[in-house]
Amino acid sequence: MSLRQAALRLPAEDRLTAEELRLRAGRPPCVVLPGRERELLDRAVTGSDIMSVIEIATKASAHWALSNVCSGFITIEGGHRLGLCGTAVMKEGDVMNLRDVSSVCLRIAKENRGIAAPLLGQLTKSGVPTDTLIIAPPGGGKTTFLRDLVRLLSDGASGTYTRVALADERGEVAACCAGVPQLDVGSRTDVLTGCPKDKAVMMLLRSMSPGLVAVDEITAPEDLGAMRAAANCGVRLLATAHAEDTRDLLRRPLYKELLESRLFSKAVTITVVHGKREYRVEDLD
Amino acid sequence: MIKLLGAVLLVGVTTWVGVNASFRLRQRERAARAFASALEQLAAELSFEMARIPDVLLKLSKTAPEITRPFFHMCVNATKQIGELPFSVIWRESLLKSHTGLGDEERLEVIQAGVILGRYGIEAQLGAVMNCIQRLRALADEASVMNRDKGKVYTALGICSGIMAVIVLL
Known part of the structure; x- marks a missing residue:
């Protein structure tokens, strides 16, 4: 067979x-x-x-x-x-x-449309997105959640349309093929693929004047620097990080620095319980 | 008058058979060289541009030597079937369906190249393509020699056999 x-x-x-x-x-x-x-x-x-x-x-x-x-x-x-x-x-x-x-x-790429919708109210203030960090272990569904949240914000599901700039270094979020996103990231999302995140964030800030910068997987000190630069420009941040939860983040020097820099005010922790994903929102302030 | 017309017709037909045989030899050489040149273009696209096969085929269907274009065009249309059929089958079927003027041996060489194309690493693919180009050039040279030696013989034989038949029948 x-x-x-x-x-x-x-x-x-x-x-x-x-x-x-x-x-x-x-x-x-x-x-x-x-x-x-x-x-x-x-x-x-x-x-x-x-x-x-x-x-x-x-x-x-x-x-x-x-x-x-x-x-x-x-x-x-x-x-x-x-x-x-x-x-x-x-x-x-x-x-x-x-x-x-x-x-x-x-x-297998999956969109799982709507998974971020129930949390949208907690992750926005008067329709405007708050700076959010999405936390989960590898394979936990961070990218899928990030994609859906980007799509919802970009399409105005929170009540206000947000211009999103997506730094998709590894092409996992929008999965662009010949320049066309294969997965729905919303109608007001600009995608920069294949570029290291630190450079991508700066390029997007200069060229696309976004309201929100979304980044998949903060892994290097340079990424953190770029997020700081974006925050200083008054842009909202959305990012993902590999960890079990916020306590696990604090055990890692880079992420500890990230939390201590208070760039993010909310964290969404994804856990898999009996094969099902559960989402929990925490205040980081 | 009818006899004369019949004789002319007979000589005409046998001459056409002879000329056609000679033309096929020339065509075979021309097609082999054209395919060698198109495959050279394909190898360059693969090695320098690291281009994807459907894109290369599309380019070749527009820029390769005229005689090879129907084949590449057919391949481009058939690439939609990748997944249903292996690429080697698509390549082979496209070659067999398009009128390229290649001889049996040359056709076999091109089909062989398609077995490796798109399926293995760049070195293996380039190796197969370069080998095919070499073989095609050698076969084109053979066809050229054969055309030089036998092309005129075929034409003369066609005319002579027609005249002979007329003499015998008259």
Whole structure:
């Protein structure tokens, strides 16, 4: 049985909630569902299976995918993410290419429209967004929540339209393909893709005069500097960070500094309980 | 009068057969060189621009040597089927359906290149394309020699066989 047939034979609910497809050469293929993983087939994935998936996902442009893999993954049509592992080809200390692909992780893009709507009232004041930090562990749904909140604010769901500038360094939020966002980030959102966050924030501030700057994953001191600069310009901030909760944030030097700088007044913590996501808003002031 | 007309017709037909055989040899050489040139363009797009295959095919359908364009055009239309069909099948079917003038051997070489194209890393793809270009050039040279040696023979044979048939029948 082919991988496609196996995927199509999944129960309807699993197909709807599937988050990732993971193929590892020599091991059975798996589908990642909320809170669990299940085998898709009882046979091992072959090298040919992997190359076929890459061929289909990249529209017969495997070379393009393999040469762009140094960024960790590539965004394909539909906003899905294709992560690859194999033998890295190095040149002058940089990863130039990948050969002998051994694993593929296909993360299925989901919009989950409306997940941020119930919290919108708590995250805005008279329709104007407050500076908000979204916290969750990896795979917790930070990006999905950020995307929905950006869309709602941009489309005026809070009662006031907000001009949003989105620094989408890794292309995960809007998933632009040929310049067109594959996922809905709202009608008043300008997206800068592929640019390091610190530079992107400054460029967006200068060129797009936004009301709110949204950034996915603050990971470096430079990102923090850019957020400070944006706050000094009177722009509202929306960002995500990897952590279990605010206490976990305080254990990490960068995030501790972030909290102490009081750039954010609200935090949304996402936790997964029995396969379901729960959202909690906290005041950081 | 009818006999004369019949004779002219007979000579005309056999001459056309001979000339056509010679023309096919020339066409085969021309097509092989055109495909080699188009594939060179494809290799350059892959290695310098790191372009994606559908984009390269679209470009080639407009800028490659005239004789190869219907093939690339057909490929572009068929790329919508990627996912339903492997790219190698799309490539092969497009080649078989378009009138390229390639001989059987050249066609086989181009089909072989399509098996690697779009599916593997850049080195493997460029290797397959360059190998195909080399083979096409060698086959074009063979066709050229054959055309030089046999092209005129085919034409002369066509005319002569027509005249012979007329003499025998008269």
